[in-house]
Amino acid sequence: MPPSLTSLTDDARIALDNLGDRASSLVNPSIRLGVTGLSRAGKTVFISSLVHNLLNGGRLPLFEPVRSGRVSRVRLEPQPDDAIPRFQYEDHIQALVRERVWPDSTRAISELRITLDYQSASGWSRMFSRGRLSIDIVDYPGEWLLDLPLLAQDYRTFSANTVSLARSGVRAELSREWLALAESVDAEATGDEMAARRLSEAFAAYLKACKSDERSLSTLPPGRFLMPGDLDGSPALTFSPLPHVPEERAPKGSLRAMMERRYEAYKSVVVKPFFREHFARLDRQIVLIDALQAINRGEEAVHDLERALGDVLACFRPGTNSLLSSLLGRRIDKVLVAATKADHLHHESHDRLERITARLVDRAIRRIGMAGAGIEVMAIASVRATREATVTEGGHVLPVIVGTPMAGETIGSEVFDGLRKTAVFPGDLPASPDVLFRGADGGQPEFPEINFVRFRPPALEETSGGLKLSVPHIRLDRALQFLLGDRLA
Numbered sequence: 001m002p003p004s005l006t007s008l009t010d011d012a013r014i015a016l017d018n019l020g021d022r023a024s025s026l027v028n029p030s031i032r033l034g035v036t037g038l039s040r041a042g043k044t045v046f047i048s049s050l051v052h053n054l055l056n057g058g059r060l061p062l063f064e065p066v067r068s069g070r071v072s073r074v075r076l077e078p079q080p081d082d083a084i085p086r087f088q089y090e091d092h093i094q095a096l097v098r099e100r101v102w103p104d105s106t107r108a109i110s111e112l113r114i115t116l117d118y119q120s121a122s123g124w125s126r127m128f129s130r131g132r133l134s135i136d137i138v139d140y141p142g143e144w145l146l147d148l149p150l151l152a153q154d155y156r157t158f159s160a161n162t163v164s165l166a167r168s169g170v171r172a173e174l175s176r177e178w179l180a181l182a183e184s185v186d187a188e189a190t191g192d193e194m195a196a197r198r199l200s201e202a203f204a205a206y207l208k209a210c211k212s213d214e215r216s217l218s219t220l221p222p223g224r225f226l227m228p229g230d231l232d233g234s235p236a237l238t239f240s241p242l243p244h245v246p247e248e249r250a251p252k253g254s255l256r257a258m259m260e261r262r263y264e265a266y267k268s269v270v271v272k273p274f275f276r277e278h279f280a281r282l283d284r285q286i287v288l289i290d291a292l293q294a295i296n297r298g299e300e301a302v303h304d305l306e307r308a309l310g311d312v313l314a315c316f317r318p319g320t321n322s323l324l325s326s327l328l329g330r331r332i333d334k335v336l337v338a339a340t341k342a343d344h345l346h347h348e349s350h351d352r353l354e355r356i357t358a359r360l361v362d363r364a365i366r367r368i369g370m371a372g373a374g375i376e377v378m379a380i381a382s383v384r385a386t387r388e389a390t391v392t393e394g395g396h397v398l399p400v401i402v403g404t405p406m407a408g409e410t411i412g413s414e415v416f417d418g419l420r421k422t423a424v425f426p427g428d429l430p431a432s433p434d435v436l437f438r439g440a441d442g443g444q445p446e447f448p449e450i451n452f453v454r455f456r457p458p459a460l461e462e463t464s465g466g467l468k469l470s471v472p473h474i475r476l477d478r479a480l481q482f483l484l485g486d487r488l489a
């Protein structure tokens with residue numbers, strides 16, 4: 001039997017949800033913007049800065065509706081979904097702007113509605129209508145997206161994929177204990193809870209080790225193993241892939257049968273509800289990535305990010321995966337892939353970061369047949385924590401960035417106190433992205449030296465009247481124009 005994705009009732013429910021969304025959209029036009037990225041990619045900071053800039057008349061010269069003065073009123077409104085936690089904008093912006101600390105990690109889904117009143121750009125409709133658009137911003141972990149392909153995989157396929165990846169590259173070393181344990185159990189013998197738990201814990205420890213700071217490998221499914229939330233300890237989260245899963249049915253009561261059942265439970269209690277209630281209702285999507293961090297860690301991290309991005313993008317155009325595509329009532333028609341934290345570089349390197357990001361997703365975009373249509377790549381900084389300057393050293397003029405490193409950050413032997421400003425020579429990204437990737441000839445990739453220091457959020461500039469200006473950013477307006485510009489035309 002082919003792995004069935006969702007039952008008929010799921011289909012019907014998605015159709016109904018979409019119908020409901022559309023009906024309310026007729027009264028009050030709205031758009032659902034998904035904001036995703038792997039943990040710490042910069043989702044919370046992105047949404048906070050975007051909303052702050054819209055609410056406070058930020059500098060957004062490339063966002064045409066604002067630049068041309070057509071947006072007359074912006075406000076936060078109650079979100080339409082009562083069951084989704086609200087994105088706590090006020091708390092996050094308080095941390096960023098008042099305390100100058102980065103907001104806390106969020107780790108779950110949240111939503112915020114911002115509504116814009118605007119005048120249409122075309123003379124004809126301007127005479128008759130004032131437009132209103134509500135933007136429902138949905139922040140959700142990229143790890144949840146990586147789970148979607150599981151819907152089309154049975155336990156045997158999932159096991160084979162996971163085990164073979166675990167045996168390759170540096171993962172081999174990190175997965176050794178889990179794989180040794182998995183090889184040692186007799187999965188066809190009667191299963192018991194303790195065996196399941198030991199395996200599952202060893203598997204989770206391996207997933208965690210991949211994500212550790214020194215490795216910075218991208219996450220693997222099942223995403224909820226690293227952020228279990230209220231499902232922690234439940235059977236749906238207490239399983240593990242197994243090596244050499246045979247084709248025939250698992251013996252009744254065996255460890256394998258137990259694992260298989262729990263894997264299916266994970267799909268039905270975790271993955272399907274996310275797909276149905278959240279993912280299938282999105283109109284637009286931004287995927288944030290921390291490409292600099294991966295570049296800093298070297299070849300394997302970059303390679304791994306490329307693979308994870310491929311998996312993420314495939315969710316948006318599940319063309320060949322007819323199971324997924326048949327269920328998508330509506331289509332995400334614009335996807336923006338944005339490398340964040342560009343303020344760690346001098347502006348000369350911003351375009352280079354953009355080119356590297358484009359190279360990272362190039363293969364995936366072509367594979368899913370999205371080239372040229374509805375997808376764009378940018379390098380941005382949601383919050384610009386640095387400013388640029390030059391220093392002269394030995395007769396050479398060097399571009400530097402100036403900011404306040406966070407307390408405890410170090411450069412060489414210098415330890416920062418979180419108060420003192422400093423100038424950092426950030427290093428250059430390569431002019432051609434190709435040098436970061438292994439060529440067809442197998443040539444060794446080369447990695448640049450980037451001085452990566454974490455800075456505190458900036459102190460906001462004030463007007464002469466003492467009014468605080470909005471959060472500074474890099475190219476946030478360009479991102480807005482791509483994601484929303486046409487809906488405010």
Ligand SMILES: Nc1nc2c(ncn2[C@@H]2O[C@H](COP(=O)(O)OP(=O)(O)OP(=O)(O)O)[C@@H](O)[C@H]2O)c(=O)[nH]1
Binds near residue numbers: 041045344383384
């Ligand atoms: N300099 C700079 N740092 C940023 C920027 N955006 C994010 N960061 C840094 O990245 C960290 C993570 O950002 P968040 O917005 O919390 O990331 P997230 O994706 O919401 O993370 P989770 O909630 O843990 O999934 C922040 O604490 C900052 O240190 C930016 O635009 N500039």
Ligand SMILES: [Mg+2]
Binds near residue numbers: 105
């Ligand atoms: Mg967050």
